[in-house]
Each structure stands twice: as structure tokens, then as C-alpha cells.
Amino acid sequence: MESGSVTTPFGRRAMTLGMLASQQIAETIEPGTTRNKWKLFRAICEARPALGVTDRALNVLDALLTFYPDNELSEDRGLIVFPSNAQLSIRAKGMTAATLRRHLAGLVEAGLIVRKDSANGKRYARRDRAGAVSEAFGFSLAPLLARAAEIEALAAQAVADRELMRITRERLTICRRDVAKLISAALDEGAAGDWEKITCIFREIVARLPRAPGLEHLTSVLDDMSLLREEIVNQLEMLTKVKKIDAKESQIERHIQNSNPESISDLEPAIETKQGAKLAARIGQQSVPLDDQVISATPEGARGGELRAGRCKRPLGEDGELKSFPLGLVLQACPQISDYGPAGHVGNWRELMSAAVVVRSMLGVSPSAYQDACSAMGPENAATVMACILERGGHINSAGGYLRDLTRRTEAGEFAIGPMLMSLVRANSSIRRQVG
Template identity: 55%
Template sequence: MQTGNVTTPFGRRPAVLALVKRQLQTSDTKPYRPVEKWKVFRDACEARERLGLQDRALTVLDALLTFYPESELNCDSGLVVFPSNAQLSVRAHGITGTTLRRHLAALVEAGLIQRKDSPNGKRYAHRDKGGDIEQAFGFDLSPLLARATELAILAQEVAAERLQFRRAKEALTICRRDVRKLISAAMEEGADGDWEAIEDMYVGIVSRLPRNPDRHQVEAILDEMQLLRTEILNLLENQLDSQNMDGNAVQNGCHIQNSKPKSIHELEPSSRKEQGGAVELEVAPKAVAQPLAKPEQMKAFPLSMVLKACPQISDYGPGGTISHWRELMGAAVVVRSTLGVSPSAYQEACEVMGPENAAVAMAAILERAGHINSAGGYLRDLTRRARGGEFGLGPMLMSLLRANANSDRKTG
């Protein structure tokens, strides 16, 4: 058996230290347990993108494996195959010589095979008197045996990621359908609310989805779409509850003076200390005859959505960026000081809303700071309403997302 020897390529192909390193690693970690060659090949196909290989390279690898006579890759059987380029081309479905050489080099670069060149660069084998191979020159398949476990793990990771991607796309398709049909039903049946603005938000979210998105892009759009669906359902539920109460009151002979139900885009009133202050942030409408929500039940929103709705907060993060919640909460403390919010007001907000949601509220206040007379008074007002279950971050974030989208369309 001649696997594991360090050899340099024939002719003008240079020796690369990375190639030498792989040969040494293959030689040092033997012996290996035999593995079924086609299972290793299927794992390599599954992990093709991770290995940086094209489909034609796998066709060439398939052809190489057909020249290995055993069903299992085994060190004891010798792992060097020595077909000519003409033979390889036939078994690789007529691939041309130039393309064949390019994909053989790609397989070597990916660390799936090794070259074991003869003195003259030809591929052949020396046999003993009994016909057994003593020494062979060609392509060494020992890296496939050495990396069988690694390739199996890579294949499992790729399969799991593909499944997660497919589930995310399915969930997004269902969510898009729900939102589209709910908006259409609300418009056709005359439900109260600014449904044209909500529809614009839906169109804006869909327009940000690339033609060929990756999993992370799909999941980010899914988060936004699910939030929009939740807000639509909350609005419709509040109206239905209000209608039910009105019907009960009429049946009981009670007189109730109804005002127009508040929409999802209700403007946040000014703080008690800032009469006449113009404020444009939106908050959740007060539900009719709904039990007060506990502060700890406030919904958490994806960090990517918060940063998209409140991009200015990133300027206060380390190096002008925010990559996780801890950095956002640190930036919110800096913003608190910058806007003149007292430590006690921010601490109270953290206790009532939770530290993450308080940081989001601080980021939203920063985004509309030019329209708020007293940031501290405004935060205390939001905290008071959150304690009573009358305030939610969802409409506020959706308002900012819509405002940013409109600004991008104007500047674009």
C-alpha cells in the first residue's frame, strides 16, 4: 500500500504547501475504518457548495470511483486509481479534456483526492508475479476515506439548513397569503382602519424580498410579515369585541355613546408635562373590555427589525454598529443621557417593560426626537401606559418602518 506518501506534481504544476499539509494529515491519521464508497460520494454531493465544487466536478469524482473495484474504501486494498484521461472522459459522459483537467484540479484543491504522479506523469501500476499491484501512480482516494466522518457531518448540516430554509419559505408563503386576504376582506367589508396604509406596508415588506433570497433574508422578511399579521388581527379582534359589546348593551337596554374605533395608526398623545407637543410615534390602541396585560408579557421583536425601524441607534453602538441585544441596551443608556432622560425614568421603564423593550422604546424616541419636547416625560408616559397594559411596541415599530420606507422611496 502506497497511500499517505507526500508527492509533488509532475511537470509545470507547482507544489503548494497546503497540498503537502493535507497529504501529511492523511498519512498521520491512519488507519481508517472501511467506508462504503458511494455513501461518501453522496455526502460529498450534499456538501458540494460547502466544498466549493461544481456539478461537473462531482461527475468526474463519480467516474474516478467507478475505477475502484471494491464497494468499500479500504486502506488494505490500495486507494490509487490510474485511468487515462480518455477512459475518464468516457465514464464522465464525454466531458472534454480541458474541462476534465479543470475539475480534477478542483477535486484536488477541495481535498477529496490527491495526485500521485509517476516520473513521466503517466498513470500506471507495477504488479508482482501474482498480478497484485505493488505500486500505482494516478489519483489517490485516501482523502475521501480520511474525511468520511467530516463529509457526513457537513452533509447533515446542509440537509438541516435546507429543511429550515424550506420551512421558512413555507411559513412566509402562508403568512403572505393571510395578510393579503385579511387586508382585502377588511377593505371589502368596510372595517375601520387605515387599510391603504397597511397595504402599503405589506407591499413594502414584499418588495424587500430578493428574487433568489437566502435563508436569513427569508427569515427576516418572515419576522416583519408575522408582526404585520399580528397587528392586523389585533385590530380586527378589537373591533369585533367592540361590536359584540355594543350588541349586548342594546339587548340590555343600555345607552352607550360610541366613538369611532381607534385604528392601528393612533397617534401617541403628549406627556402630561408637554402640552401641545407634536408627537408622531404610534402605540397600540386601548382594547375595549380587554383584561390588562402584565408588563412581563410584552412581546419581544427581532433585533434586525428594531434596527431597520430605528437605524439611528446604531451610531451609538461600538464602532457605529449593533450586532446583538447587549450592544443595543448599552447604546440605549448612552442615548438616555444624550436626550436628558433621568436614570430613574429609564430604570422604571426597564422594570415595567423589560430591559430589551425599554431599549427599543429609547431607540424609537431617538428616531423621532425632533418631534418630542421632553424625552423623559414621554418615556414616563409610555411606562405608565405599559404598566396598565395600554401600550405595545408593535405599532410604534411598524410606524417607523413605514416612515423609513416612504423616505427611501422619496430619496430613491
């Protein structure tokens, strides 16, 4: 392109100030500047969002570059290519003429190519007697060479931003997982603290993430999530230190109290549920298959760690016992609880109690309410009640309040699980008949 020349488009296409600016940029190529066309095209692909071109437009630019005879773009060899629409369509993988024109216009508007139209709008080249091209009309690739340094800088920035985005996403994912599992562990272990409030804060932070978050959103959420994780870890570390101190003191007390070698409790210690024994300690004692055999922990007042089969000794009615029902009957009455088992199913009482802990957290029942229910009913019956509450979730406004009321009624001898289970069995049977 001659210095100071201006080329206007052929036909009804209007001249714009953007085209004029692109032509002026194309004239600012430093002498001796060269670039490998394919490396430059790769940089354009990396910087595509910043340049404002579509992926289809880049396909057209790729086809145009194939018509340039050399791999090195150089002003000395000329920078104008003049393919026909038919040949350009073939190299653009069969793109239609109308689509070609639209994407060529997009490349011109983005300032990546410049039109140099002939008098009749045709693309061709004039050659001298030696066969060298003396003048050509078509598309000039001069803007690519003139903007090469800018394009490469944009590409490097795009790669750096993409890598920073990837690292930030990974850190946020790990931090989010850590917070969720630490809260779950604290709730399962019954650790002291306002874990419901912490859970609400965690959900609020997660809710701030839009569907397609940018780097600023990810960085802001990561900062808040990191602070929350640090707070949770500090709180749990303090609880752990307190437990270690209490454990040392209890070891000294047991050493003094159990100095009598004839003590039965030294051989088979009983579980004192009224003193806040953890559910996990009860879960670890039982693994019963799907049958009518149910083994419960030592009833209150029993000595020597005796085990009772088929029932859990708790105050109720005249006989003072709260009966445990067969696991098969519980699963028939409450089929939904199976979805929350360790592997998506419940095959024994231990798995039922594990599923009940998950459901308890999901329904918003506090650890203290569930622990009180285990103390009053026994862990098997408490898990059965949680399965019933899950099954009747649509009719219960406050699962925690409902469980506390059942616990109070159990301690007063006014609650029996049997009617609740049989009602659910009948309800599920009628539903299956309607569906069938």
C-alpha cells in the same frame, strides 16, 4: 501512500501549499477506517456548496470511483486508481480531455483527491509475481477516507439547513398570504382603521426580500410579518367584538320599534343608503344579464321596499334622477374592467360591482370615498364610474380625489354619467379603427 512522503505534480503544473496540506491530511487515516464509496459520494453531493466543488467535478469524481474495484474504501486494499484519459472520458459521459483536466484540478484544489504522478506522468500500476499491485501511479482517494467524518458532518448540516429553509419559506408564504387577505377583507368590509398605512408597511416588509433570499433574510422578514399579522388580527377581533355588541343592542331596539304587526317595514325592509349601508348588501340583491334591464335598490323616501327598473333614484338635474346605463354600453366604453371580474370577465351587474371593489383597492381609493359614491349615485353607477376612472387612469392623478369630486357634483345635481360613457365609447372605437 508512504508516511512522510511528498508527491509533486508532473510537468509544468506547480506545487502549492494546498496540495501539500491535502497530502498531509491523506496520511492521517485512522487504522481500520472504511466507508462505502457510494454513500460517501452521496454525502459529498449533499455537502457540495461547503466543499466548493462544481456539479461537473462531481461527475468526474463519480467516474473515478467506478475504477476502484471494491465498494468499501479501505487503506488496506489501496486507494489509488489509474484510469487513462480515454477510459475516464467514457465513464464521465464523453467529457472532453480539456474539460476533464480542468475538473480534476478542481477536485485536487478542493482536497478530495491527490495526484501521485509517475516519472513520465503516465498512470499505471506495477504488480508483483502474485499479481498484486505493489505500486501505482494515478489519483489517490485517500483524502476522501481521511475526511469522511468531516464530509458526513457537512452533509448532515446541509440537509438540516435545507429543511429549515423549506419550513421558513412555507411559514413566510402562509403569513404573507394571511396578511394580504386580511387587509383586503378589512378594506372590502370598510373596517375602521388606517389600512392604507398598514398596506404600506406590508409592502415595505415584502420589498426587503432579495431575489435569492438566504435563511437570515427569510427569518427577519418572517418575524416582522408575523408581528404585523398579529396586530391586524387583534385589530379585527376588536372590531368584531364591537359589532357583536352593536348587533345585540340593535336587535333589542328593533324588537321594541317593530312591535306593531301592521308595520309594512316588517315585511319588506328598505335599504337606507344614507346611513352607510355596505356595498356587499347591495351586491347580493342583483344579478342581471348583459341586456338593457337594470334593477336598482329602493330610492330615498320609498316605502315598502319597492324596486325600480332602469334607473337609480338620486338627485340630478330637473327630474332629480341619476340614470343607470345598459351594462353592455358600460363594458363597451370600459373594456378594461372585465379583467378584474371574479373569473376574468364581467357578465352581470353583480360581477361589475365586485370588479369595481378590486379596482377601487388597486387605485388607492379609500373605502369611505367609494361608500359615499354608492350612497350618492347608487352601487351600479358607482361601479360604472370606477370602470371609467380605470379606463382614464393615465389622465387622473388622484383617483380618490376625483371620485369624491364626482360624488359632490352628483349630490349637487351637476354630474351625468352619459357624456363620460359616450366619450369613452368614441375613444375606444377610434383606437380599434386605428389598430384595424
